[in-house]
Amino acid sequence: MTAAVGSASVLGALVVTVCGIAALMRGRHRGPAGWIRSGYAAPVGLFVLVSVAVGALETALVRSDFSIRYVAGNSNLVTPLLFRIVTLWGALEGSILLWQWILALFTLIVALRYRTRYPDVLPSVLSVLLAISAFFLLLMAGPANPFAQLPVPPADGRGLNPLLQNHVLMIIHPPLLYLGYVGFSVPFAFAMGSLFSGHLRDEWMAVTRRWSLAAWTFLTAGLFLGARWSYDVLGWGGYWSWDPVENAAFMPWLVATALIHSTMVQARRGLLRIWSLALVILTFLLTIFGTFLTRSGVLASVHSFTQSLIGPLFLAFLAAAMMVSLGLLAARLPTVRDDGHIDSPLSREAMMVLNNVVLLAMAFTVFLGTVFPLAVEAISGVKVSVGPPFFNRMFVPLGSLLLLLMGLGTIFRWGQPGREEFRRLGLVAAAAAAAAVLLTVLGLREPLITIGIAITVFMALAQLMEYARGVRARRAATGEDPIRALAGLVISNRQRYGGYLIHLGLAVAVVGIIASMSSRVEVERALSAGESFQIAGYTIRYDALIPKPAPDRLVVAAHLAVWVSNGRAMAGTRAGGPAAVVVAPSLNFFPQDRTPVATPAVRSSWREDLYLVLMGVDANGRRVVLNAIVNPLVSWIWTGGAIMVVAGVVASWPSRRS
């Protein structure tokens, strides 16, 4: 019954979508107004029907209806309710349904919000959005059917992948990522819509910028939460491994970052119009490419993805979208003109052009590093992998250059530079140099790290200086107190000051990344009860192994006592010393998987993380193997990410005007 409702809504949504496109196309060519009006109703029908499908799959998951293959394959009777609900995005078919639901929601918002404002381009915009929906609905009606049924329902399901139900971030990480991914469909639809209809004015760009910024913020949150999930669950003490799944989300992020900056140059100076259109298209294509990479099975083996129709269908859709969008762009090329040119190489717009070059170089690097192994395997059958050293070697110089440009771009003003800018540049550069000297005096003897931190300080100070200048000017004008002046400043120009705050958040995160990548200490030990060891100022004693049965798993926790020794208090001489902290890294044994999943224990402070992983327990349970890692400044990465997301929300929050 549930399956029938779900399948019927997917098919109904497909019909509504196709009819909607037909009505809008017909109405666009001077048809009667009724066509357009019924076309505008399509997003409503689409959203209602897809919501019914989501409701049907959720009902089946919550009720553990194992007659549906998706439920049987990804859930079981002991899966807790919360994780049964989020199993909607735990595997392929469900995540495509989630994707489609978000797309339907965004299409509805676009139809309602811009109907009266952009009547000339909206039919084309909605047609593009509905066409994307048609593809995903087709996938679900065919090879990726979330409501496919099993002839004989099993007594119990297989359960969700243990790695996915081992962390609370699993609940929000995928939806945030998809909100980001799907969000870029709207700028794409506006770009395509204005290219189609020939109404190529800059006003569509205001909509595009707002949506891009919002989608970028979701994607940023998704990326940082994914890194955090990896850190908290995978147990290797790292947060980013240049895995293709990570790269798939990082590429559109890089190009979208370039896009947001190029649209600023377009809005301010009337330049980079074609370039911005190309970036909108590229960002969208990369979101589809990323979904293809992660969802088609191509990563496991190039040859395996043809076993299902999903991979080839994605490739066909990608190729069609690429040809239509780039063909349309090429056809309209002669009608798009810039208003003049860049006046000075020492201007904000010049720095933004350079930052676009660097960001695209980064995206290209990630693309090649991700695709190269697939290409080699497809051509020669040899399996190769491109490891983190390649990406790191490329990203250290490119990243340094980008940070430098971020500082310079903030200091220089639009148009021609004045003497005042050079004075500020000198001041900020001198402060950054002083920071480098200070770090060296304090004992940092790694020139590359010192330079990296100095560049980051340079970038951060440039942003702070803009805040200081704005507050000073506002106080001079209004006489407000500093706090109120700062608040007023941000509210008066949220995109500008939100942007500077995003830069500051990135600076904080970059310091964390530099520190944690360059100096981490790792010790692996086998311990019997009562034995202890030391690592980087910590003393760790293994006390007991405690099993805790839970309905869906068996948790085996190693209780450890941890002292921060400050170089004085040692193991065995703890009388009068600081009290021990008890931490318990554990192993989770799930019945559906033969191998356990670790839950590391992390003791985090602003200076460093002590990261403890229970690697294994020997057969009689008397001895445990522990891996201890001391990672400096990791919490800065999460703090920086949080600042970036909050600032992104500030900058992209819809205003009454747009």
Add this chain to the structure above:
Amino acid sequence: MKRTRLLLAAAIVGAALIYLIIGGLRGSIVYYVTPSELQAQGQADAGKTIRLGGQVAPGSKQWNPATLELRFVLTDGKHSVLVHHRGAPPDLFTEGQGAIVEGTMGADGAFESRSIIVKHSEEYAPPAPGGQ
């Protein structure tokens, strides 16, 4: 004139980037081999970082918690390679299941593993017995 200069600049930046990327790729490609392929190559790969994938032969796992030495045999059904690893077996490591190790082939014919690669996403899978 302006357009030529722009194109020239773009060409230089593009060429420099491709030069850097190719140089970087050449230095950090890690070949992925099966025990049979390793056997066929003989000593050609000694000392080069490679990834070796196969099944952990049942009964071959020897783990000494005191010295943290792990030994096991990776097999693809036709050929087998003895693997040395320092450190505990990761969570997802079990006899009879697939595993991928990264490291170098030693002169003594045993594979010195630096890391055992842990499963990352639900789609990721080590090879089935017998190659691809």
